[in-house]
Amino acid sequence: EVQLVQSETEVKKPGESLRISCRGSGYIFTDFWIAWVRQMPGKGLEWMGIIYPRDSRTRYNPSFQGQVTISADKSIATAYLQLSGLEASDTAMYYCLRTHIGSYWNDAFDIWGQGTMVTVS
Amino acid sequence: ETVLTQSTGTLSLSPGERATLSCRASQSIGTALAWYQQKPGQAPRLLIYGASKRATGIPDRFSGSGSGTDFTLTISRLEPEDFAVFYCQQYVYSPLTFGGGTKVEI
Numbered sequence: 658e659v660q661l662v663q664s665e666t667e668v669k670k671p672g673e674s675l676r677i678s679c680r681g682s683g684y685i686f687t688d689f690w691i692a693w694v695r696q697m698p699g700k701g702l703e704w705m706g707i708i709y710p711r712d713s714r715t716r717y718n719p720s721f722q723g724q725v726t727i728s729a730d731k732s733i734a735t736a737y738l739q740l741s742g743l744e745a746s747d748t749a750m751y752y753c754l755r756t757h758i759g760s761y762w763n764d765a766f767d768i769w770g771q772g773t774m775v776t777v778s
Numbered sequence: 779e780t781v782l783t784q785s786t787g788t789l790s791l792s793p794g795e796r797a798t799l800s801c802r803a804s805q806s807i808g809t810a811l812a813w814y815q816q817k818p819g820q821a822p823r824l825l826i827y828g829a830s831k832r833a834t835g836i837p838d839r840f841s842g843s844g845s846g847t848d849f850t851l852t853i854s855r856l857e858p859e860d861f862a863v864f865y866c867q868q869y870v871y872s873p874l875t876f877g878g879g880t881k882v883e884i
Contacts (some may be wrong), residue, residue, distance in 0.1 A: 718872075763874065778816070
């Protein structure tokens with residue numbers, strides 16, 4: 658089964674940092690881009706950025722650039738989202754997603770992780 | 779950035795009825811549009827890509843149409859499990875963007 662499994666719920670204090678993981682299985686991890694999406698409580702979806710695990714090429718949404726870092730370790734089929742200087746406004750569900758076709762960053766997303774809820778308080 | 783507008787916030791319908799959801803892009807995106815369904819407490823799932831192609835395992839009561847700036851998701855006969863929030867997403871321009879969502883409620 659193709660799936661993305663994310664790390665568990667996090668509760669952090671303002672000013673702290675956090676790294677969320679997303680492990681892919683059931684497919685060739687390096688053949689597809691992995692994106693991150695934020696969903697604040699009761700709100701819509703915001704694309705934060707994307708990485709190609711084969712060579713770690715990344716693209717960021719300018720709204721999030723400088724505030725988040727996306728990385729990947731292809732040897733363990735895992736992508737990461739790092740958030741630093743956390744604020745209460747970072748409280749949200751964070752999803753990792755896989756591109757549908759594979760080699761294009763600008764694509765639909767057919768596999769979603771289960772989400773990681775981050776609470777900053 | 780490319781803004782996607784889902785002008786209907788909430789659609790109140792009954793099982794068996796037809797649902798028509800719209801999504802308008804602030805600039806032409808060809809057919810690079812996807813639709814997702816999100817149920818409470820769950821991650822979204824891909825329904826439609828390429829504006830009109832059903833994703834794997836999606837029932838044929840879901841259909842998508844449109845190109846350029848105007849797109850429609852149609853659910854021909856609503857089943858009880860279809861009630862959810864639906865998002866459109868464009869994948870031409872960076873940053874990739876989503877519409878604000880349309881809730882289909884009973």
